[in-house]
Amino acid sequence: DSGVTQTPKHLITATGQRVTLRCSPRSGDLSVYWYQQSLDQGLQFLIQYYNGEERAKGNILERFSAQQFPDLHSELNLSSLELGDSALYFCASSHRQDVNEKLFFGSGTQLSVL
Amino acid sequence: GEDVEQSLFLSVREGDSSVINCTYTDSSSTYLYWYKQEPGAGLQLLTYIFSNMDMKQDQRLTVLLNKKDKHLSLRIADTQTGDSAIYFCAERGATNKLIFGTGTLLAVQP
Numbered sequence: 001d002s003g004v005t006q007t008p009k010h011l012i013t014a015t016g017q018r019v020t021l022r023c024s025p026r027s028g029d030l031s032v033y034w035y036q037q038s039l040d041q042g043l044q045f046l047i048q049y050y051n052g053e054e055r056a057k058g059n060i061l062e063r064f065s066a067q068q069f070p071d072l073h074s075e076l077n078l079s080s081l082e083l084g085d086s087a088l089y090f091c092a093s094s095h096r097q098d099v100n101e102k103l104f105f106g107s108g109t110q111l112s113v114l
Numbered sequence: 115g116e117d118v119e120q121s122l123f124l125s126v127r128e129g130d131s132s133v134i135n136c137t138y139t140d141s142s143s144t145y146l147y148w149y150k151q152e153p154g155a156g157l158q159l160l161t162y163i164f165s166n167m168d169m170k171q172d173q174r175l176t177v178l179l180n181k182k183d184k185h186l187s188l189r190i191a192d193t194q195t196g197d198s199a200i201y202f203c204a205e206r207g208a209t210n211k212l213i214f215g216t217g218t219l220l221a222v223q224p
Binding site for chain 2: 002004042043048055056058090102103104106107
């Protein structure tokens, strides 16, 4: 158990809909990262937050947004969903944001868009 | 740009050594990592190496880094069936983003 909690574990929805994925980092970790894992793209970095502020942005679509709340949990919002958004979405956390920080991953949310 | 590549699949027999290879393009990489993903689970950090090191050994795991060729490898000695998983290499460069390879599926045959 990594200490990172993601909910829900599975999510099935339809095209055009909007969903929210939730992540609770390990106790004491200030940094949260979101990744998307799909068969054709592999593991892609989406976005990072540190202590409530956006720190780095990767290949995140404009239809997607995220935030980190004062209690340090984070939410990833996916809107106008398309079939190609079906993927496993991982959240990871680390204590700081230094380059030598190890990331601890949650078990992921499997999103299926039908 | 940042790009990390791995071979997709490796099959070995139980008890043999496994070597998983990775190449990256970002010459400013500071740390390089190996993660393991078992079915239905998140990624678990196995080991990491600082870019000024050539080798790091941790029990059955040996990481070799050739910075000139931007080549990273993970050797698993005495591979067991429990080692069957997807292995991801990742590099963290000046942008602080952790960029992952596509993953190598390791299948260990009994």
